[in-house]
Amino acid sequence: MADPSKTDDSERIFSELLSPSELFAARSRSRKLPVRGQKDFYPSGCTQQKQRLQNSLDEHWELVSEERVERLGNLVRGIWNPSDQIVELQSPAGKFWQTMGFSVDGKQCLQPEEALYLMECGNLQVFHRDLPLSIQEGYETFLSSSQLSLQQYQVFGHLKRLGYVVSRFHASSVPSLYERQLNLPPSRDRGANQLKRKRSPSPEATATVASSPRPSEKQEDSTNPSSAQDKATNHSEPSAAQQPIPEGRRPPADDDVTGRNWWSDGLVPPEQQQDGGPSHGGPTSRWDFLSIQFPDLGARDTPGPLAPPDPALLPGAMAVGVCSVSSWLRRLNTWREKQPGGKQRRRREEEEERARRRTGPDREVQGCRSWAEYRRIMERRRKGSRRSDSKPAHLWEKDVTPLHDPRQGTSTAELLEKISVVKPSRWADKSCSVEAVGTWQISFDVHQPAVNTEFRKSSPGMPYSRMCVCSFDGPVPALGELQHVSQQSGDVPVTMAVVDHGDISFYTFKHFLLPCDLPQ
Amino acid sequence: MTEAAFLAPRRRATVYEAYEAPFPVPRSDAEAMRCRESVYRADLVNQQVLVRDPAHIELLYGQGYFGKGILSRARPDYSLSDRWQEFEGRQIPVISKARYEQLLSWRRDYLLSKGMDEEAVNQILVRLSEPIEPAAESEEAGLAQTEDSSQKKRKRSSSTDEQRRKYCPYQDRQHTDPAPRTGSSPVDDSSPVADSSPVADSSPVADSVLDSAPGTDSAPEYVLVEGDSDEEEGGSEVNQGGVRRLPFSTTEVLQLTLEEAFFLVYALGCLSVHHNQKPLSISELWGRFRGVQPGFESSYAAYHYYRSRAWVPKPGAKYGAHFMLYRKGPPFYHASYSVVVEQVRSSGASLRPFTWRSLAALSRITANVSKELMMCYIIYPADLSEAELTSPLSLHRLTVQEVVIKRWISSRERAELDDI
Numbered sequence: 001m002a003d004p005s006k007t008d009d010s011e012r013i014f015s016e017l018l019s020p021s022e023l024f025a026a027r028s029r030s031r032k033l034p035v036r037g038q039k040d041f042y043p044s045g046c047t048q049q050k051q052r053l054q055n056s057l058d059e060h061w062e063l064v065s066e067e068r069v070e071r072l073g074n075l076v077r078g079i080w081n082p083s084d085q086i087v088e089l090q091s092p093a094g095k096f097w098q099t100m101g102f103s104v105d106g107k108q109c110l111q112p113e114e115a116l117y118l119m120e121c122g123n124l125q126v127f128h129r130d131l132p133l134s135i136q137e138g139y140e141t142f143l144s145s146s147q148l149s150l151q152q153y154q155v156f157g158h159l160k161r162l163g164y165v166v167s168r169f170h171a172s173s174v175p176s177l178y179e180r181q182l183n184l185p186p187s188r189d190r191g192a193n194q195l196k197r198k199r200s201p202s203p204e205a206t207a208t209v210a211s212s213p214r215p216s217e218k219q220e221d222s223t224n225p226s227s228a229q230d231k232a233t234n235h236s237e238p239s240a241a242q243q244p245i246p247e248g249r250r251p252p253a254d255d256d257v258t259g260r261n262w263w264s265d266g267l268v269p270p271e272q273q274q275d276g277g278p279s280h281g282g283p284t285s286r287w288d289f290l291s292i293q294f295p296d297l298g299a300r301d302t303p304g305p306l307a308p309p310d311p312a313l314l315p316g317a318m319a320v321g322v323c324s325v326s327s328w329l330r331r332l333n334t335w336r337e338k339q340p341g342g343k344q345r346r347r348r349e350e351e352e353e354r355a356r357r358r359t360g361p362d363r364e365v366q367g368c369r370s371w372a373e374y375r376r377i378m379e380r381r382r383k384g385s386r387r388s389d390s391k392p393a394h395l396w397e398k399d400v401t402p403l404h405d406p407r408q409g410t411s412t413a414e415l416l417e418k419i420s421v422v423k424p425s426r427w428a429d430k431s432c433s434v435e436a437v438g439t440w441q442i443s444f445d446v447h448q449p450a451v452n453t454e455f456r457k458s459s460p461g462m463p464y465s466r467m468c469v470c471s472f473d474g475p476v477p478a479l480g481e482l483q484h485v486s487q488q489s490g491d492v493p494v495t496m497a498v499v500d501h502g503d504i505s506f507y508t509f510k511h512f513l514l515p516c517d518l519p520q
Numbered sequence: 521m522t523e524a525a526f527l528a529p530r531r532r533a534t535v536y537e538a539y540e541a542p543f544p545v546p547r548s549d550a551e552a553m554r555c556r557e558s559v560y561r562a563d564l565v566n567q568q569v570l571v572r573d574p575a576h577i578e579l580l581y582g583q584g585y586f587g588k589g590i591l592s593r594a595r596p597d598y599s600l601s602d603r604w605q606e607f608e609g610r611q612i613p614v615i616s617k618a619r620y621e622q623l624l625s626w627r628r629d630y631l632l633s634k635g636m637d638e639e640a641v642n643q644i645l646v647r648l649s650e651p652i653e654p655a656a657e658s659e660e661a662g663l664a665q666t667e668d669s670s671q672k673k674r675k676r677s678s679s680t681d682e683q684r685r686k687y688c689p690y691q692d693r694q695h696t697d698p699a700p701r702t703g704s705s706p707v708d709d710s711s712p713v714a715d716s717s718p719v720a721d722s723s724p725v726a727d728s729v730l731d732s733a734p735g736t737d738s739a740p741e742y743v744l745v746e747g748d749s750d751e752e753e754g755g756s757e758v759n760q761g762g763v764r765r766l767p768f769s770t771t772e773v774l775q776l777t778l779e780e781a782f783f784l785v786y787a788l789g790c791l792s793v794h795h796n797q798k799p800l801s802i803s804e805l806w807g808r809f810r811g812v813q814p815g816f817e818s819s820y821a822a823y824h825y826y827r828s829r830a831w832v833p834k835p836g837a838k839y840g841a842h843f844m845l846y847r848k849g850p851p852f853y854h855a856s857y858s859v860v861v862e863q864v865r866s867s868g869a870s871l872r873p874f875t876w877r878s879l880a881a882l883s884r885i886t887a888n889v890s891k892e893l894m895m896c897y898i899i900y901p902a903d904l905s906e907a908e909l910t911s912p913l914s915l916h917r918l919t920v921q922e923v924v925i926k927r928w929i930s931s932r933e934r935a936e937l938d939d940i
Binding site (some may be wrong): 394 | 522523524526542543545546547548549550551552553554558559785786787788789790792799800801802803806821824825826827828829830831845847848857862864874875876877879880883894895897899911912913915916918919920921922923924925926927928929930931
């Protein structure tokens with residue numbers, strides 16, 4: 001940071017402190033940014049263009065080589081700790097403490113990328129072995145570790161300059177499946193919160209119908225935390241307000257060894273899972289929601305038809321058969337399409353449609369005027385229905401036959417189900433073994449800019465997104481790697497930050513299931 | 521990772537067509553009884569699947585938007601002209617003189633390539649290009665029965681094509697087959713009738729009654745050639761307008777992509793593909809298609825999956841993708857997704873290896889045309905061997921995973937509007 005005007009050797013050490021005139025000059029520097037002009041698309045070779053280019057390059061260079069002038073008192077002192085790879089602050093932190101930094105043993109500390117960013121902003125001066133680090137030395141020292149690469153720092157700096165709150169990603173901050181099922185309030189300070197009301201465990205996983213083993217292991221998980229929580233509530237029972245225990249409650253363990261089910265079979269997970277739950281000093285409510293299974297009709301994989309309910313629950317001599325839910329499921333998320341045209345046209349079309357519906361879609365039938373005519377038409381058709389073409393042998397008598405016979409009329413919905421041979425897979429299913437995991441790590445959590453939202457470092461909440469940094473020259477992630485990274489992140493979407501020598505582009509890869517578009 | 525949000529497809533501003541059916545198969549027993557043939561015919565010619573029968577073309581495109589007419593932009597509605605006029609109770613196209621001469625020259629090239637000498641060719645052409653009289657009703661076997669027209673295979677565009685064209689002024693009239701009686705040559709070249717203006721020639725003979733026999737393939741087609749505005753009397757025949765025989769006809773053929781053809785054969789059972797007049801079975805077809813197109817099993821699995829979700833995939837070469845997905849069909853909605861098919865296999869070959877550069881380019885293109893880029897991963901189970909893939913039943917074991925790729929702009933204004 002030598003002042004170029006002072007060439008005297010003896011004053012070299014003090015050249016960083018500016019004389020009043022220099023300070024005034026520095027302060028009153030023009031703050032204008034160079035104007036971006038029109039792009040030239042190809043080199044025309046004329047001197048004017050070259051001159052223009054040279055001018056803008058010179059301006060650029062001047063800006064970049066500008067000295068930065070700061071008040072000594074504004075600079076926060078920090079000390080670099082190479083063993084822990086953090087910077088410890090000696091003087092109290094400024095405004096940046098709201099969103100950056102962390103406390104260790106009462107001392108304020110910064111991560112190396114935060115320290116380097118603050119150094120570049122001119123808020124921080126880091127000392128190492130009693131000497132202040134220059135920006136270049138800062139880059140060299142802080143970014144040499146395996147934890148922080150130059151590309152990650154570039155992404156960090158880019159996002160910070162736009163105002164986002166960026167912090168390091170810790171895998172432990174992602175709640176595991178177990179924690180999510182406990183559904184605890186997100187509080188950092190434990191011990192203070194006493195549950196005013198006993199919370200029943202959220203039966204998150206009890207409703208899935210799929211026959212894969214995952215729901216069954218979820219069942220096990222759900223019975224365990226419920227038992228753990230029951231123990232906890234038993235402790236807090238005397239002090240907490242609780243629901244009145246109904247009089248006629250009988251211990252659920254005896255009769256309901258198999259669990260109480262509304263449906264006699266079909267949706268119930270294997271019975272041995274249920275033994276764990278009720279026997280552990282069971283819930284205080286009359287209904288044991290652990291063992292009552294509600295079918296999740298909104299789940300992605302269509303559940304089979306609902307089995308009839310337990311006849312013991314039905315009044316009298318009512319017999320209820322199997323309930324098919326496929327027609328209801330088809331109606332989910334569908335809506336009537338809007339036809340183009342004015343209201344009158346729509347009304348006319350509706351009337352026509354109503355008239356058509358009375359007689360059916362058959363044009364000939366619509367045209368006939370008496371029952372005798374109708375019968376004649378049907379007779380004629382029946383005779384003519386002896387098909388001229390039979391099943392083509394080369395299709396139907398070989399080893400592979402078509403999925404559908406076009407000679408039978410089938411509604412569109414049934415036809416679509418018939419030909420749904422290639423099934424969609426679930427995102428959580430691992431498609432293939434993951435080999436190159438090391439390259440795809442989540443680096444940062446990104447939160448929305450702190451100006452609008454209230455951001456508390458102690459409880460930052462769910463991040464807006466998580467960043468995974470990679471190089472532009474590197475490979476594009478394959479499906480297995482995407483799944484791995486998204487699993488690491490939990491519920492938060494992951495953005496790929498692709499760094500191309502300082503130029504950063506962001507791409508999101510999100511899984512998707514195309515909705516089925518059933519025509520009416 | 522959160523799931524990508526589904527954006528409703530954008531409807532087109534004006535829709536000229538009505539939606540018929542999602543697939544060219546009957547949807548009820550009544551419909552099944554009404555349609556005469558349930559299996560359409562296609563031919564495998566030079567590794568292309570072509571459908572030639574006009575009725576089949578109509579049904580295959582109209583219900584499900586399969587294929588593309590080779591002479592048209594998308595819907596096979598090629599016709600010689602946009603304007604039609606009535607002549608002897610039927611519609612004939614109106615073409616310009618330049619076009620007529622172009623057709624004559626094509627005819628000439630065709631005849632020369634057959635090995636006929638110039639003299640004979642010229643004579644034939646002169647006879648061919650004589651104007652036709654509307655009043656002549658003689659049954660003489662005119663020039664239309666010459667060997668040249670009978671040699672050619674003639675498949676005319678179907679009558680209903682005309683009805684779809686919005687410029688055709690006679691939309692409610694049925695275009696019937698041409699009468700078997702041939703337009704005979706005029707008795708006298710220099711008769712005053714021949715010199716009359718085109719308008720008089722084409723004046724409809726309103727009471728002409730067509731013969732009941734349906735037109736044969738060798739019946740001639742007529743065109744109305746527009747003469748010059750400054751035509752003179754006594755000029756040569758070709759320079760004047762008038763009704764003439766069609767010298768060269770081009771027929772519209774529907775071309776199906778391999779995936780569409782296999783879907784119609786295998787999933788719907790309504791198409792049968794013939795090669796050298798021999799019908800092919802499903803396994804043979806699968807083997808042939810796999811040989812022609814590498815990665816056919818993955819792209820077909822994706823095609824089959826999208827069809828079974830009732831979306832219409834069309835070839836996406838225009839936008840650098842494998843498919844473009846339309847809801848209901850191209851005439852109704854703009855395409856919502858650009859699909860790139862990728863296979864996830866233990867053998868590791870990638871159908872379309874991406875670098876960040878090419879991904880950025882494709883993402884840019886897709887965003888510019890307001891679509892969303894979707895990667896469709898076809899996941900092969902680890903124990904699926906190469907031998908099993910020779911049978912189309914291996915499709916039942918494949919699964920599909922879709923991933924939507926979007927670019928996120930990090931600048932603050934966007935962040936408030938967009939959602940990751």
